[in-house]
Structures are given as structure tokens and as C-alpha cells.
Amino acid sequence: MPEPKHLTERVALGEQSYDVTVGEDVLGKVAEAADALAVANKRCAVLTDSNVGRWYAGQVTEALEAAGFAPTVVTVPAGEASKELSVAGEVCRKLIRAGLDRGSFLVALGGGVIGDLGGFVAAIFYRGIPFVQLPTTIVSQVDSSVGGKTGVNAPEGKNLIGAFHQPRAVIADVATLSTLPEREYREGFAEVIKHAAIRDSSMFPAITRAASDRGGLVELIERNVAIKARIVEEDAHETSGVRALLNFGHTVGHAIESAAGYGELLHGEAIALGIRAALQLSEEVEALDPSATATVCKALDQFALPRHLASQISTAQIMAKLMTDKKFVSGKIRFVLLRALGDALVSEQVTHDSIEKAIGALRA
Ligand SMILES: NC(=O)c1ccc[n+]([C@@H]2O[C@H](COP(=O)([O-])OP(=O)(O)OC[C@H]3O[C@@H](n4cnc5c(N)ncnc54)[C@H](O)[C@@H]3O)[C@@H](O)[C@H]2O)c1
Ligand SMILES: [Zn+2]
8 A cells, every 4th residue: 555645743842852744544653653652561542532433443443453552442522521630530540440551651532622631641640651642623633732731621711730741743634634523624724824824924825725625734734733833842831932922813712712601602713703803903003914914814714714703792701701811910911913924923012992992893
């Protein structure tokens, strides 16, 4: 058989460096990645969810078994509710009962929920075992599988309990996207458009093509991995501020997501609205050229991402959510803006009033 088409991007983090392989029909490469871990025993776990496991757990366990590994499949219910401390605890206990120990490893097969939960389990199980990510959504392939942020949600807020734990390899198989529901496919492009807006405006034509033709997905996803990888390399633990640029569209977006009630709007749909608001603020504060706004908005429209805020979500509710997770210091907040397409900055010139106005504009 010919070698499946794939591209590899290195995430250079010293001893914690790893390769991200993006390709078509590459799930079987999990066996090579597992071999390269050179772990002490052959026991491993494949953590997946009830949707993804049904389609792909068989392929992954077969490849691992053929390479001499003894995988145990652990399946959690699909959905954000599985990103929970008690679920992480239960998964750990299942691994113990299946005979895994500090010489074992974990494979996270699924979207961002499984990547975040699986990475967290790998970070705490026996004080840390290696893990491999097999991301199966656009969001997880272009964003969450790279960077080592793992964790679970608390009732008090999302992602509040977690650890930095880098994967030892990431294998993003675009063929798995064929079973991803259309709405989840489209929402993932909010993050792709975000990457293009903050770092690589030359990506817009390829994004436009992906709206109607999935032929170029391997290259497009690899370009996004490269953007995320370069930012993570510069600021692995989110201390220098560069990684904060990835929050473009997320200050208002998260507030909308949370004001709407989690589950109402998908993350990417809320972020699309947040990006639209951030563009308006960029025009106001950084004199962003309106043609740049038009380019980004057109891309969001091509993936049918929301243009307007539903009337039942009040601006006051959104502002209240925003104030609970972001601090205004003397009326100002750290806000990611664009100077130009591909050129983002963290600004402290955005006021409470101008954010309110930008949210109001989403209703027009
Ligand atoms: N760690 C990070 O840096 C980071 C970055 C961004 C997002 N996240 C997290 O990622 C999560 C969201 O990830 P997501 O959007 O991938 O959601 P998800 O993992 O919930 O997947 C979305 C839905 O699609 C299903 N699915 C996934 N892949 C499929 C496939 N190939 N075929 C059929 N169905 C499939 C899932 O079962 C689920 O129902 C959030 O919890 C978010 O906090 C983390
Ligand atoms: Zn996001």
C-alpha cells in the first residue's frame, strides 16, 4: 500500500518536543508513535467518547494490538459534561483495574473534550504517564491537541482544574472528519479564522475553499497547527503574553457563550460573535481598515457562523459574565485587537463602554 499522504509539524519545546502528523487515513500511525515512547510495558488505554469510539476505536486498537500492545478501551459519554473531576477519577480507577501503571501510556481518541480529559488523566495517573492525541474534530486538530493545556471543568467555571502536560505525539486524521456533524465542522472554523486573523492573512483563500471543498484540508490544518505551535513555543506556560493573542474573539465570545447558557451556542458560534465584536473594537481603537473586517466577516459567513446576537441574551448579562472572568483595572481590560490582518496585539485601551457598544452592534 502507498504511504498515506501526510505532513508533519514539529512542536519544539526542548525535552518536551513532539511531532504533529496531519494526514488522511493516518490513525494507524498510532502504533509507530506508541513504539517511539519506549515505555516499560505494553499496557495502554484508549480513552474515547460514545460517538467517536463507535467509529474509530476498533481501528486504533487493531493497530496497537498488531504492534504488540495491549490496549484497554475506556469510553465516556460524549459531551462537555464528561470533562469533570469525578469522571477523571473514574477513568484513573479503570486504568488501575486494567493493570496500567507508571510504565503504561494513554491514547486520547476524540475531540477537545477527550483531549483535555485524557491529557489530564495522563498528567495525574501515577504522577504522570505519556499520552498521544488522536484529535477528531476541527477544534481539536487545529487548536486543543497542541499546547499541553489539559484539564476539567468545575461548577464554578470551565477549565479551572488542570495541568500542563504535553502529548508525546499528535496524529490528526482528516478522514475522521467525514463523520463529524456539519454544525461541529463549521464551528471549528471560527478558530481557523482566528488563526488567520491574528497571524497569517494569506490563509483566507484556503479557508474560503474549505467551505465548499474538503480536498485541501490536510494542508490547511497543518498551517493552523504551525501557527499554534509557533505561539506555544514562544510562550509554553502562558507567561509572556504571546499566547494571550489566541484569545482573539474570546473575551466577548466566552461571555456570550456563558450568558447564553452552555450548550445553547456552540463554542465556535459564540467565538464568531466575539470575533465580530473584536473587529469593530479594532477599527475603533487601532484604526483597523474596514476592508480587513470585511475579509474576516466574509469568512465567518462562509461557514454560516452567527452574525447576530439573539435578543433574549441581554447586553447586561454578557457584561456581567465578562466582568466575572476579566478584571477591569480603572475601567480598562486587556483585550486582543488587530492592527491589520495577521497582526494582533494586546491592548489596554478598550473601555467598558466601547465593549458594550460593540455588543450592541451585534444586534443591528
Ligand atoms: N486544551 C486546549 O488548549 C483547548 C483549546 C480549545 C478548546 N478546548 C476544549 O475543547 C473542548 C471542545 O472540543 P470539541 O469542539 O472538539 O468538542 P467535543 O470533543 O465535545 O466534540 C464535539 C462533538 O463531536 C463528536 N465527535 C468528535 N469527533 C467526531 C467524529 N470524528 N465523528 C463523529 N463525531 C465526532 C463528539 O462526540 C462530540 O459530541 C472544550 O472542552 C474546550 O474547552 C481546549
Ligand atoms: Zn476557542
